[in-house]
Amino acid sequence: MANEAARTRVAVLGAGGWGTALAVHWSRAGRDTLLWAHNAKRLDAIRSAGENRDLLPGVPVPPGLKFSASLEEAAAFAKTIVLAIPSKAVGGLTGRLAALVSSDHILVSAAKGLSIAADGTPRRMTESIRDALGAGCRCGVAVLSGPSHAEEVGRGLPTTVVVAGDRAESLRDSLSTSSFRIYTSSDVIGVELGGALKNPIAIAAGIGLGLGAGDNALGALVTRGIAEITRMGVACGADARTFAGLSGIGDLVATCTSPHSRNRRVGVELAKGKPLDQVLRELGMVAEGVESSRVASDWAGRLGIELPIIGAVNRILFQGAAPRQEVGQLMTRSLKDEF
Amino acid sequence: MANEAARTRVAVLGAGGWGTALAVHWSRAGRDTLLWAHNAKRLDAIRSAGENRDLLPGVPVPPGLKFSASLEEAAAFAKTIVLAIPSKAVGGLTGRLAALVSSDHILVSAAKGLSIAADGTPRRMTESIRDALGAGCRCGVAVLSGPSHAEEVGRGLPTTVVVAGDRAESLRDSLSTSSFRIYTSSDVIGVELGGALKNPIAIAAGIGLGLGAGDNALGALVTRGIAEITRMGVACGADARTFAGLSGIGDLVATCTSPHSRNRRVGVELAKGKPLDQVLRELGMVAEGVESSRVASDWAGRLGIELPIIGAVNRILFQGAAPRQEVGQLMTRSLKDEF
Numbered sequence: 001m002a003n004e005a006a007r008t009r010v011a012v013l014g015a016g017g018w019g020t021a022l023a024v025h026w027s028r029a030g031r032d033t034l035l036w037a038h039n040a041k042r043l044d045a046i047r048s049a050g051e052n053r054d055l056l057p058g059v060p061v062p063p064g065l066k067f068s069a070s071l072e073e074a075a076a077f078a079k080t081i082v083l084a085i086p087s088k089a090v091g092g093l094t095g096r097l098a099a100l101v102s103s104d105h106i107l108v109s110a111a112k113g114l115s116i117a118a119d120g121t122p123r124r125m126t127e128s129i130r131d132a133l134g135a136g137c138r139c140g141v142a143v144l145s146g147p148s149h150a151e152e153v154g155r156g157l158p159t160t161v162v163v164a165g166d167r168a169e170s171l172r173d174s175l176s177t178s179s180f181r182i183y184t185s186s187d188v189i190g191v192e193l194g195g196a197l198k199n200p201i202a203i204a205a206g207i208g209l210g211l212g213a214g215d216n217a218l219g220a221l222v223t224r225g226i227a228e229i230t231r232m233g234v235a236c237g238a239d240a241r242t243f244a245g246l247s248g249i250g251d252l253v254a255t256c257t258s259p260h261s262r263n264r265r266v267g268v269e270l271a272k273g274k275p276l277d278q279v280l281r282e283l284g285m286v287a288e289g290v291e292s293s294r295v296a297s298d299w300a301g302r303l304g305i306e307l308p309i310i311g312a313v314n315r316i317l318f319q320g321a322a323p324r325q326e327v328g329q330l331m332t333r334s335l336k337d338e339f
Numbered sequence: 340m341a342n343e344a345a346r347t348r349v350a351v352l353g354a355g356g357w358g359t360a361l362a363v364h365w366s367r368a369g370r371d372t373l374l375w376a377h378n379a380k381r382l383d384a385i386r387s388a389g390e391n392r393d394l395l396p397g398v399p400v401p402p403g404l405k406f407s408a409s410l411e412e413a414a415a416f417a418k419t420i421v422l423a424i425p426s427k428a429v430g431g432l433t434g435r436l437a438a439l440v441s442s443d444h445i446l447v448s449a450a451k452g453l454s455i456a457a458d459g460t461p462r463r464m465t466e467s468i469r470d471a472l473g474a475g476c477r478c479g480v481a482v483l484s485g486p487s488h489a490e491e492v493g494r495g496l497p498t499t500v501v502v503a504g505d506r507a508e509s510l511r512d513s514l515s516t517s518s519f520r521i522y523t524s525s526d527v528i529g530v531e532l533g534g535a536l537k538n539p540i541a542i543a544a545g546i547g548l549g550l551g552a553g554d555n556a557l558g559a560l561v562t563r564g565i566a567e568i569t570r571m572g573v574a575c576g577a578d579a580r581t582f583a584g585l586s587g588i589g590d591l592v593a594t595c596t597s598p599h600s601r602n603r604r605v606g607v608e609l610a611k612g613k614p615l616d617q618v619l620r621e622l623g624m625v626a627e628g629v630e631s632s633r634v635a636s637d638w639a640g641r642l643g644i645e646l647p648i649i650g651a652v653n654r655i656l657f658q659g660a661a662p663r664q665e666v667g668q669l670m671t672r673s674l675k676d677e678f
Contacts, residue, residue, distance in 0.1 A: 146558075146559075147554070147555045147557075147558025147559060147562075148555050149553070149554055149555055151553075152553040152554065152555045153555070155553075157551070157552060157553040157555060157556065158552055158553075158555065158556045158559075158670055159555040159556065159559075160555070160556075160559040162677055172674055173674070176674055178671070181670070181674060182674065183674060183675065183676065183677040184675070184676045184677065185676065185677050185678075186676070212496070213496060213497055214488070214490075214491040214494075214496040214497075215486070215488055215491065215593045215596060215597035215599060216486045216487050216488055216491045216492070216496060216497065216498040216499070216593055217496065217497045217498070217499075218486075218592065218593060218596070219485075219486025219585070219588075219589040219590060219591075219592045219593030219594075220485075220486060220497075220498075220499040220585060220589055222588065222589065222592045223486075223583070223584060223585050223587075223588050223589035223592070226583070226588065227583065241678060244562070244565070244566065244583070245562060245677050245678065246558070246559060246562050246677060248562075249558075249561065249562050249565065249588060250558040250559055250561065250562035251558060252558075253557065253558045253561045253562070253592055253596070254554045254555055254557060254558030255558075257554060257557070257592070257596040258554035260554060331497055331520070332517070332520075335511055335512070335515055335520060335521065335522060336522065336523070337522065337523050337524065337525070338501055338522040338523065338524050338584050338585060339524075339580060339584065
C-alpha cells in the first residue's frame with residue numbers, strides 16, 4: 001500500500017467545495033494531485049488566496065497542489081480522475097474526456113445525484129459516465145461515497161467512505177490516508193443510490209427542523225428514510241446490506257444531522273414558506289436533493305414503489321404542497337405493527 | 340381506540356425527567372394519570388412549582404395530574420403502571436409491587452438499561468420485572484422504547500415509539516396520542532436491547548465529539564454502532580429487523596446526535612480527561628450507559644461476541660484507558676471490504 005500510495009497521481013475535476021476538499025486532502029497527504037476546473041479564473045483566485053475562499057474558506061491549499069483548466073492536461077497528468085462536479089454536468093464533461101482517456105484510466109464519480117438520459121430514463125452517475133464514454137472505451141469507472149462533508153475532509157477530520165466499481169481495491173489502497181479511510185464494496189448500485197437518495201431525506205429533515213420538530217422526530221425520520229431508500233435500492237438491483245453501511249445509513253445520518261448539509265438548509269428555508277427558486281438563489285450552491293427528489297419520485301412511480309418521504313418532498317418542491325400539511329400526513333399514518 | 344383511550348388510567352412510577360414527561364404528556368392528552376415517586380417532598384415541590392424544576396424545567400404540569408408517594412395507591416389507581424425509574428431500581432420496586440398487582444395489571448418498562456441478577460446473569464428490564472414478580476404472578480409485562488427525549492415528550496414535540504410484550508396492541512391504542520405515536524413489535528428482546536445498548540454508543544459519540552471529531556465520524560460511528568448492537572441482539576435471540584426500526588437505529592440516532600443525551604454528555608466530559616466519578620457527580624442524573632457498558636461487555640465476553648465500540652467505552656470508563664488511544668484504534672482497523 002505504501003508503494004502504491006507513493007506513486008499515486010490523482011486529478012480532481014471540479015473546484016467546488018467537495019473537489020477542493022478532496023484535492024487539498026490528497027495533496028497534503030503526499031499524493032501528487034492536480035485540481036481541474038473549467039473556470040481558469042476560479043483556479044487563479046484559489047491559488048492566489050491560498051484557499052477556496054468562496055466554497056471552502058479556512059482550508060489552506062498545500063504548496064504542492066497543481067492547478068489546470070485544461071482537461072487534456074488533467075488526463076495526461078493522472079490515470080485516476082475523480083469527478084467532483086454537479087451531477088447534471090457529469091455526462092457532458094465525461095463526453096469531453098472520452099477521447100482523452102485510455103484503458104489505464106479510471107473515472108471515479110464523487111457526485112451524489114441522479115440524472116435523466118436523453119431517452120428519459122433515470123441514470124446513476126456511473127451509468128451516465130459509461131453512456132458518455134461510449135461502448136468502445138475501456139476506461140475504468142467507479143464510485144466513491146459515504147459520510148463526507150467537504151468542510152471536514154478539507155480539515156483532515158476523520159472520515160470513512162466506500163469505493164465500488166472497477167479496480168476498487170487499487171483505489172482503496174492508493175487513495176486512503178490516515179484520516180480518510182476507504183473501504184471497498186462490490187455493490188455499485190447500492191453505493192450510488194445511497195448517496196443520491198439521502199439528499200431528499202435531508203431536505204425532509206430540514207423541513208422538520210424548520211417546522212420545530214426535535215431530535216425524537218429526527219430519529220424517526222432517519223429510520224423511515226433508510227427503509228425507504230433500501231426499498232427503492234433493492235428494486236433497482238442493489239444489495240440491502242449496503243444501506244446498513246457507510247454509504248447508506250452512515251451518510252444519511254451525517255447529512256440529516258449536520259449544519260454542513262446544503263440539502264438540509266434547503267428544507268429549513270422551504271419550511272419558512274420561501275419559494276424554491278429564492279431558496280436556491282440564496283444558497284448559491286447546488287443542492288443535489290432537489291433534482292434527485294424529482295427523478296426518484298418519477299422513477300419509483302414507474303417501478304410501482306411507494307416513497308412516502310421523498311414523494312412528500314417532491315410535492316413540496318415542485319407541486320406547491322404545504323410543508324406542514326405534508327409532514328402532518330407522514331406523522332399520522334395509522335397505528336399498527338412497526339414492520 | 341377513542342373509547343379505550345377515554346377510559347385509560349395510567350400510573351407513572353418515577354418523577355425524574357422521563358417519568359415526569361410521560362405523566363405530563365398523558366395527563367395533558369386526557370388520560371387519567373397519577374405520578375408516583377418514593378420521595379413525597381419531590382412530588383410536593385413539583386406540585387407547588389407547577390413544574391419539575393430540577394429535572395424537566397419549563398414544562399408545566401397540567402392541573403389534572405395526580406400525585407402520590409404510596410405504591411398501594413398507585414396500583415389501586417391504574418391497571419397500567421409505567422416504570423420510569425433507573426434500571427438498577429426496577430427489580431426492587433417491582434418486588435414491592437408484586438403483592439399489589441393482579442392479572443389485570445400490566446407493568447410497562449420505560450427504563451433503558453441492563454441489570455445483573457443475584458446469580459450474576461445479565462438481565463433485561465422485563466426479565467428483572469418477571470424475576471421480581473415471581474413465578475405465581477399473572478401480571479402482564481411489556482416494554483416501551485424508541486427515540487424519546489423527555490424534554491421533547493414533555494413539550495409535546497412529535498415522537499414515535501414501540502411497545503412490545505403482553506397486551507401490546509391494547510397499550511398502543513390506549514397510550515398513543517396525536518404527538519406520541521406508539522407502534523407494536525413482537526420482539527421484546529430486540530426492543531429492550533436496542534434501548535439499553537444505544538447508551539454506550541452515545542457515550543462513544545460524546546467522546547468523539549469531545550476529541551474534536553465531526554459529523555463524518557459520527558455517521559461512521561452510528562453505522563458501526565448499530566451493526567454492533569444488532570450482532571449482540573441477534574446472539575441474544577432478537578430479530579435483526581428490530582434494530583433497523585424506531586427502537587434500534589431510530590433511538591441510536593436521536594441519542595448520539597442530541598444535546599439532550601446525558602450519556603453523550605458523559606462522553607464529552609470523559610474526553611476532557613475528567614475521572615468518571617467526577618463526571619457522574621457533576622451530571623447529577625443517571626446515565627444508564629455507564630452500567631450498560633460494563634454489563635454488555637461482560638455478557639459479550641461470555642457469548643464470545645466482539646463489541647469493539649462498547650468494549651472501548653468500557654475500558655475508558657472502568658479500566659483507565661485513554662480516550663484518544665481507544666478512538667484511534669477504532670479508526671485504524673485494517674482497510675478491507677466493508678462487510
